Amino acid sequence: MKYFKATAEYLFKLEKGKRFLTLFLLSLPVGVALAAASPVGRLYVWLSGYSTGIGSFAEVWCFQSAVSSLHTGVGIAAAFVLMLFFMSVSSTVVSRSLRVGVFGIKGVFRDFNEGFIPVLQAVFGYTLTALLIKIVMTALMLLAQGVSNIVLSAILSVFFMVLAYALMMLLMSIGITYLPYMTFNGLNSFSAYTAASSSVSGKKFTGVFLSVAVPTAVAFALSFVVGVARNAVASFAVESLLNSVLITYYVALAFITYYEVLGLVREDYPKDYFYYKPRRKG
Numbered sequence: 001m002k003y004f005k006a007t008a009e010y011l012f013k014l015e016k017g018k019r020f021l022t023l024f025l026l027s028l029p030v031g032v033a034l035a036a037a038s039p040v041g042r043l044y045v046w047l048s049g050y051s052t053g054i055g056s057f058a059e060v061w062c063f064q065s066a067v068s069s070l071h072t073g074v075g076i077a078a079a080f081v082l083m084l085f086f087m088s089v090s091s092t093v094v095s096r097s098l099r100v101g102v103f104g105i106k107g108v109f110r111d112f113n114e115g116f117i118p119v120l121q122a123v124f125g126y127t128l129t130a131l132l133i134k135i136v137m138t139a140l141m142l143l144a145q146g147v148s149n150i151v152l153s154a155i156l157s158v159f160f161m162v163l164a165y166a167l168m169m170l171l172m173s174i175g176i177t178y179l180p181y182m183t184f185n186g187l188n189s190f191s192a193y194t195a196a197s198s199s200v201s202g203k204k205f206t207g208v209f210l211s212v213a214v215p216t217a218v219a220f221a222l223s224f225v226v227g228v229a230r231n232a233v234a235s236f237a238v239e240s241l242l243n244s245v246l247i248t249y250y251v252a253l254a255f256i257t258y259y260e261v262l263g264l265v266r267e268d269y270p271k272d273y274f275y276y277k278p279r280r281k282g
Helices: 002-037 042-048 057-061 069-100 108-144 150-174 178-185 189-199 204-227 232-262
Strands: none
Touching: 002 069, 002 204, 002 232, 042 150, 042 204, 057 108, 069 108, 069 178, 069 232, 108 150, 108 178, 108 189, 150 189, 150 204, 178 189, 178 232, 189 232, 204 232
16 A cells, blocks of 8 residues: 555645645546536435346436436536546646646646646546446346346346446556656557556556555445435535545546656655655665
């Protein structure tokens, strides 16, 4: 979990949480859109009223109407657009801080323009991947709901859903330095993902995977638990906050992991950060 610790240090210890607050506020609009697009708390409603024999792909896609198809469609479109803008700004802020030691927004549109092309490729790639995984997951769950034994059917459906989330976390871990490679090296999408997968291969991968999967699993579990209360407003609010924290964490984790795995020197430690002197690699 060394990448998790380094990221937590970057967000909370250095400059006493200013970095986290800035990046969190930039991530909040995206977090709200994702909460509308994929409300995890509603999965409890789906499980509590689970039934077999569903014959429609659309019904299974929406978890037997537990998740609104309208909210999902609007949320995905909104999240895509908001990611392009706000993640472009936040990625520029993080990359600049690591590169030259200056943390802050120099100009919203200036920072957006600087980070736009790499973020466009990254957001498009991950959105397309997530939708493809969702399609396969829905097809498998459709088969599972054809099983007459309701307990076995529910177990299979949950298994396929968890498997889909695990696969997404695996792909994210393999490509965690995908965005930094495009930002710093100017690589195209395919070359960046190839370089990213090579950079975290071998013994490094376990630490990277845990740093991606554990916080994500915790956020998912909290969202699901809140959904037990069947309060749509509370679920939406909590999931919006959790999604925003995760996005903040992912952006910082990507760039910090890039510096860690390549052994590059970071320039973002403030002069008053006296209680820890990072070992400089040179």
